[in-house]
Every structure is written in C-alpha cells, then in structure tokens.
Amino acid sequence: MSAVESSSPLLVPSAPYKKTRGMGRVGGTLHTWRTLRACWVLDFKAAVKFRFDMVIGTGVNIIWLFFAIAPVLVAGKFLGDGDGWTQPRLLFLQAIWYWMDAIMWVFCFGSIQRLAEDVRVGTLDGQLLLPTSSLARTMLGHLSVQDLPKVVIALALGGYAIWAGAMPGGLWSILAFIVCLLAASVIFWCVAVFSSYKVMTLREFDGTVALNAMHNLGRMPVDMYGPILRIFLSSIFPVVLITTVPSRVFFGWSSWWLPLVSVAVAVVLVVVLRLAWNREVRNYIGLQN
Amino acid sequence: MIAAVRKYGAWVRLEGTAVAAYRVQLFLSLFGWVVPLAFMALWNTAASNSGVMTSGQSTAYYIVLLVATNFGISGDIIFSFGPMVYSGELSTLLMMPYSSVLVILARPVVTAVIRSLPLVVIIPLMAIAMNASFTRDPLVIAAAVGLGLLGWISTVAFSWLYALAALWVGKWNGIMGLLSGVQWVLGGLVAPSAFMPTWLAWCMRLSPFWLAEGGMGELLAGVMALQWWMPVSAVGWIVVLGLLFRLAWPRAMRRFEAVGI
Numbered sequence: 001m002s003a004v005e006s007s008s009p010l011l012v013p014s015a016p017y018k019k020t021r022g023m024g025r026v027g028g029t030l031h032t033w034r035t036l037r038a039c040w041v042l043d044f045k046a047a048v049k050f051r052f053d054m055v056i057g058t059g060v061n062i063i064w065l066f067f068a069i070a071p072v073l074v075a076g077k078f079l080g081d082g083d084g085w086t087q088p089r090l091l092f093l094q095a096i097w098y099w100m101d102a103i104m105w106v107f108c109f110g111s112i113q114r115l116a117e118d119v120r121v122g123t124l125d126g127q128l129l130l131p132t133s134s135l136a137r138t139m140l141g142h143l144s145v146q147d148l149p150k151v152v153i154a155l156a157l158g159g160y161a162i163w164a165g166a167m168p169g170g171l172w173s174i175l176a177f178i179v180c181l182l183a184a185s186v187i188f189w190c191v192a193v194f195s196s197y198k199v200m201t202l203r204e205f206d207g208t209v210a211l212n213a214m215h216n217l218g219r220m221p222v223d224m225y226g227p228i229l230r231i232f233l234s235s236i237f238p239v240v241l242i243t244t245v246p247s248r249v250f251f252g253w254s255s256w257w258l259p260l261v262s263v264a265v266a267v268v269l270v271v272v273l274r275l276a277w278n279r280e281v282r283n284y285i286g287l288q289n
Numbered sequence: 290m291i292a293a294v295r296k297y298g299a300w301v302r303l304e305g306t307a308v309a310a311y312r313v314q315l316f317l318s319l320f321g322w323v324v325p326l327a328f329m330a331l332w333n334t335a336a337s338n339s340g341v342m343t344s345g346q347s348t349a350y351y352i353v354l355l356v357a358t359n360f361g362i363s364g365d366i367i368f369s370f371g372p373m374v375y376s377g378e379l380s381t382l383l384m385m386p387y388s389s390v391l392v393i394l395a396r397p398v399v400t401a402v403i404r405s406l407p408l409v410v411i412i413p414l415m416a417i418a419m420n421a422s423f424t425r426d427p428l429v430i431a432a433a434v435g436l437g438l439l440g441w442i443s444t445v446a447f448s449w450l451y452a453l454a455a456l457w458v459g460k461w462n463g464i465m466g467l468l469s470g471v472q473w474v475l476g477g478l479v480a481p482s483a484f485m486p487t488w489l490a491w492c493m494r495l496s497p498f499w500l501a502e503g504g505m506g507e508l509l510a511g512v513m514a515l516q517w518w519m520p521v522s523a524v525g526w527i528v529v530l531g532l533l534f535r536l537a538w539p540r541a542m543r544r545f546e547a548v549g550i
Contacts, residue, residue, distance in 0.1 A: 060467060067470035070479040071328050078335040078484070085334070206314060212321035224330040226419060 027131040035132045039141040047145035058149040065153060068219075069094045084253065085221055088164035093247045095158035096181065097218050100242055102150035103185050104215060108192035110144040112208060116199050124200070125286040135277045139193050169252015176259040177250040183262035184242050188214070190269040197277055200284045210237075218243040241265060297387045297395075304395040308403055315404045325355040328478065341483050345422030346510040350481055352412060352421055353506035357437065359405045361501065363448035363472060365397035367465050371455035374545065383542075390449070390538065424511035432515050433508035439523035440500025444472075446530035447497045453537055456544040477503015483512055494518075497526040 025031060047054065072094055076087025085093075115138055118124035128134050168174050191214055195207035214237065217225075222233045222240040233239040241262050248254045308315070329351035336347040370393065373379040383389045415421070424430065451468050473479050474489075476498040482490040493499045500523050507513040 063467060064470055067473050067479070070474060071331055074480040074484055075331050075335040078339040078341075080338045083334075090331075209317045209321035213323050216321075216323045216327055219324070219327040220330045224334050225326075226330075228418065229326075 027133070032132045032136050035130075036136060036140055039137070040143045043143040043145050050146070054146050054149070057146050058153075061147075061150055061153060065098060065157065068098070069157070083223060084251075085224070086165065088161050088166040089247070089251065090221075091164065092158060092161035092166040092250065093221060093243050094219070095154050095161055096184075096243045096246050097215075098150065098157060099154040099181065100184070100188050100215060100218060102147060102154055103188055104192065104211065105147035105150060106144050107140060107189060108211065109208075110142045111139045112192065112196040114142050115139070115196060119199055119284075122286065124284070128281060128284070134281060135193070135274060139189075139197075166251070168250050173250055173252040176254075176256075177246055179259045180241075180246040180249045180262045183259070183266040184246055186266040187238070187241055187262075187269055190266070190273050193273055193277070197280055200280050213237075214239050214242060221247065238265060293387050297391060300385070300387070300392060301395045301399060305399045305403075308396065308399045312403055315400065316407050319359060319404055319407055322355075322359065325351045325358060325478065328480075332480070335484075339484065342481065342510070342512050343422060345420050346512055347481070348419045349416070349421040349423045349510040350503075350506040350512065352415055352419075353509050354478055354502055355415075356405070356408055356412060357441075357502040357505060358476075358478065359408060360401050360441065361444065362394075362397035362401050363444055364469060365400060366394070366445065366448040367452045367468060369393075369397065370452035371465070374455050379545065390534075394445070422511070423509055429508055429511075429515060432519075433505045436500045436508070436519055436523055437505035439520070439527065440497070440502070440504060443497035443523060443526035443530055444476075444501045446527065446534060450530060450534055450537055453541040456541045472498050475499060476501065477506060481507055481512060483507065495522055497530065 069091065072087065072090045076090060079085065079087060079090075115124070118127065118138075124138070127138060130137065162168070168177070188211075192208075192211050195209075195211045196205075198205045198207065217233060217239045222230055222244045225233060245254065245258055245262055249259060329348060332347040332351065333344040336342050336344045342350070370379075373382070373393070379393075382392050385392045416423070448468070451465070454465070475493050475496040477493060482493045482499065482503060485493060493503065495518075500519065504513075504519065508515065
C-alpha cells in the first residue's frame, strides 16, 4: 500500500510525492502557487466573455466610491486640524479601506460562497483529494475578476489624496507602509476565512458578520472612536491594523516597530488558520458519508 | 375584510416562525451593520468645530439612524424581488387569497423586527455611555416618531416601485444597489442635512427617505424644529407613490411569465 493510500484521503497530502521538473514538489508551495495561477488564468478567460459586465460593474463601483467617501468630503470642511486627520489624510485612509474592499470582493466573498456551495453539493470532497494545499486552493483559488478594477480605483484615490496633501513621512515610511498594507491584506483574508471555514462541519454557519464589521469599522481611524471602542478595536478585534496603522505609518506618525507588529500578527494568524483549517478538514465527513 | 386581515395575520405569523428559526444569525447580522457607528465617530470629531450641532447631538442623531436603518427594508425588497421573479417563487405568492403586494412584504418586515430586538438593550447603553443628547419635548418626540413612520411607508413604496424594474432589466443587481447609495445621501446617513449645501439639504428634506432616517434623527437630537412642510412632504410622497404603484403593478405583472421573464 502506498503512502498516499495509507493516509486519510481528506488530510492535506504533504509528504511523499515526486518532484516534477519545473513544478517543485507535488503539493509543495511552488506547486500550489502554480495551481493557483492556473485557476486564476481560467477565471480571467471566463471573465473575458463577460467583459461588458465588467465595464458596467466598474462604473457602478466608481459611483459607489463617491457614496462611500462622501462623509469625509463633507465633514472634512469642519474637521480643522482634527488631531492631524485632515481631509486629504482621511481620503488616503479611505483609499486603504477601498483596497480592503477590493481584497474582500476579489478573494474572499466568491471563495466563501463557493465553499458553502461545495460543502452542500459535495464537490469539496474531490477538492480535498487534490495534491495541493486545500486551504490555498479553496480560499484563494477563485478570483472574482469582475472586481479587480477596484484595485486600480483604490490606487487612483490614494494618488489623489497624496496630491491633495496627504504626504508620506519619507522613503522609509513608504516602504514600511507597503509592508503594513500587505500584512493588513493577509490579516483581512485570514479573518474572512475564519468567518466561514466552520461551514464544513456546521450545517448553518455564516460568520461574515465579523468580516463586514471589521471592514465597516475600518472606514474611520480608530483614534476617532470613543475610549472603550478604541481599546476593543486595538486589541481583541484588531481593526486598527487594517486601515489606521498603514495610514499612520505612511504619514510617519508611528514607531519603527509598528510594521513589525503587523507582520507578526499576520504570521501568527496564518499559522493558527492553517492549524484550524486542517483540524476542520479532519472533522469534515463529506457528502458521501 | 376581517377574513382577509385574519388570513394575512396567519401568513405573517407563518413567516415569523420561519424567520425565527434563524434568529441567532439575524441577531449577529445586526453587528455587521456598523456604518452609522463609523460615521458617528467622524461627525463627533467634526461637530465640535462646526457650531451647528454638539457632539452629543451628533451621537443622538447616529443612534437614531442605527435604529432606523435596521428597521429599513428597502434592501430586502429590492434584492429579494428579483430572485422571486427569476426563480418563479412569485407565481406561488400571487396565488395567495390576499393582496400580492402585502404578501411579499411580510418576510422583510418580520426579519427587520427580529433583527432589531437586541437594539432594545444596546441603544440605551450606547446613549448613556456616549452622552447622547436627545430632545425632551414629548410633542417633538411623538411627531418625530409619527413622521418617521410615514417616511418609512414612503420609503417602502419607493423601493417597491424600484424593485419592479427587475421585470424589465435582466442584469439588475449592481444598478439596483445604487439606490442604497442614493438613500445613504438623501436619508442622511452620510451627513445630517444641516451640514449639506443648501440645495442638497432641500433635496434631502423633500425626498421620500429623509423623514424615515435623518429627519427623525435631526428632530430627536434637537437640531431641527418641527416644520409645516414635513407632514405635507410625507403624505404627498405616500399619495404620489401609491398612485404610481397602482399604474406600475398591473404593467409589471403583464411582463411576468410565471418562471423568468
């Protein structure tokens, strides 16, 4: 009996596959990455057939962006110094918030819906048998191409905010900001997966409320909330790392170690998520059972 | 008439039982809607510099909006009517022995009521913890709640009319969602009308959405006094939208072909 047959088929295969030329070890990181890329290319090809929808969708997204930033545009006139949060700086924070919106729609919502559907109809069983990381394949393998223009819109808004006066603190601030933004994106994705992975073993589960709450509370700097909420959002429910910390780092308002905290939290969350996911997969009994 | 009311009551109870099975999920969904909290944080900072309202008043305003938006059912109407048409579920509902307009409203209303139950505890706690400053004039409070109810009815009528577009437009989701954005501005979620440019403030005040949300908030926070045009606007919208609906509904039903369009 081979090593593969002897292990539970629903466990993520990680061990004795052959190394194939140019692909890395089957089931390894490189192979998983290539599989993801192949999935995304397929999503792109499918989206090309509906390109007109994408154009309409982008128009709707731009209009929605104006609704989303309208409070900042109006309140900005009355903020004064606002503890440093001037209108351009708040617009920069809105750009980061919109970046997270793009992450949510491009990577998270489609995967969450598909996971629930795969559990319901039983197609998850087959996916778990594939020799790649089931977490990456299931929760990153589906790309919502229709929402990709949101990334460009977020960058454009960020560019406008900088032009309007939200200047960076210096070169190191920009580099640290990029690190913080990537870490925040990973944290946000982890929260999205945490909010939905239990659907594998519970019949009715939808934790996206946590994702929505984190996303919506990130619309404003955590400094602006009341003291109790500020403590909560900076500790148990780390909304502060999603939009406030990257903004503060960009403006050069933070200590040098703050980006390291973001990266550390992201790494810890990924490790815990992998453990939780593997445990959930072990408890998943599949439709055939 | 009495028989029809009793039958409709039975239908509402049935929907209530079905929705109550997911009550925990509904309670949790309440905590996902925190947009008024985020905007409250912004306006509390801005209000103190504005001279238009105090931060206590802006807190009171957004607390009212938190309640009003949770009781709002525009989104439920707009986003549930299209799938009912395309799946054919509407056919069954049209066979019910009472108004098919009301039958579709039962589920969103019951959902909103159950979803908002935790607010009975949350709102007083928030008001105390955040020093919200409400008006204490009982006449203004009664008028604000009454006008809010009229505003709610006109908002529902407007959403119904908008939702009927699903019978003419195939790909409607994104475009239909734009109404929510318009409602954010005209309803007063983005900012109290007192902060808006004059032309936009009057567009807000004379829209069917404002009294249901921002208008009630401004009255209860003591930012605005009662005005004669408020009930006129509310009743006027209900009459106009009711007449439009009477014209649009038969035309929409002629477009409906049992399953799909």
